[in-house]
Amino acid sequence: MGKNGGHGRTTVSADELEAIPLFASLSEAQRERIAQEASVESIAVGGLYFSERTASTGFHILLSGRVKLFKVAEDGKEQTIYIFGPGEPFCLCSEFSDGQLPANLTALESSRVLVLAPQPFERLSQKDPAILLALLRIVSRRLKEAMEMIDALSLKQIPSRIAAYLLTHAQGESIRLGITHREFSKIIGVTPEALSRTLTKMTKSGLIKQGDGEIRIIERRLLEDCRDGSCAVVTKE
DSSP, X not given: OOOOSSEEEEOOOHHHHHTSGGGTTSOHHHHHHHXXXXXXXXXXXXXXXXXXXXXXXXXXXXXXXXXEEEEEOTTSOEEEEEEEOTTOEEOHHHHTTTSBOSSEEEESSOEEEEEEOHHHHHHHHHHOTHXXXXXXXXXXXXXXXXXXXXXXXXXXXXXXXXXXXXXXXXXXXXXXXXXXXXXXXXXXXXXXXXXXXXHHHHHHTTSEEEETTEEEESOHHHHHHHHTTOOHHHHOO
């Protein structure tokens, strides 16, 4: 497993695994086996965990903290692809392919990652295929989100991009960003200034409400219209 510095190894308990949705349905004995076979790696803030030049093997799931997947263009411009929070598996494309990660992954906060080697993970999946079904749902959701974001970045104006992101990541009517506006702007593909201006317009137009790192959806139907390209209520001066 190729990784770059800034991290060390710790352990995980079966009780901690029970709090992870992917493992919640397993028996206590199964979680105990995972805890015994898995290693846990810690990543310091800013530490590069994987890069496009390193290989990844095994199953990875974030236990705590926050990490981001990103690409760097030839001109040095960075594009954030995805932000992972606690309980989320990542590097799934390398787990089920050639082990090469098509992007870079770094820690936004001090983070802990559970790593299960390929053979133990395969044994676990054979004993409990529900694990694979849960992973398939996650992969399908992320593929859908990636296609929506590609569409937004390539074809739509800034308000539509923001609306697409908010609707995709909303828990009910609330979106807990958990990232800075600068990181948010990298995901949307705009400058932080353009992001702030557009969010202010969307707030004044009554589509959303901002506060304390959280955005609440006020007019879902209008936000959906905006996502689909009809953002007159936002773009008009």
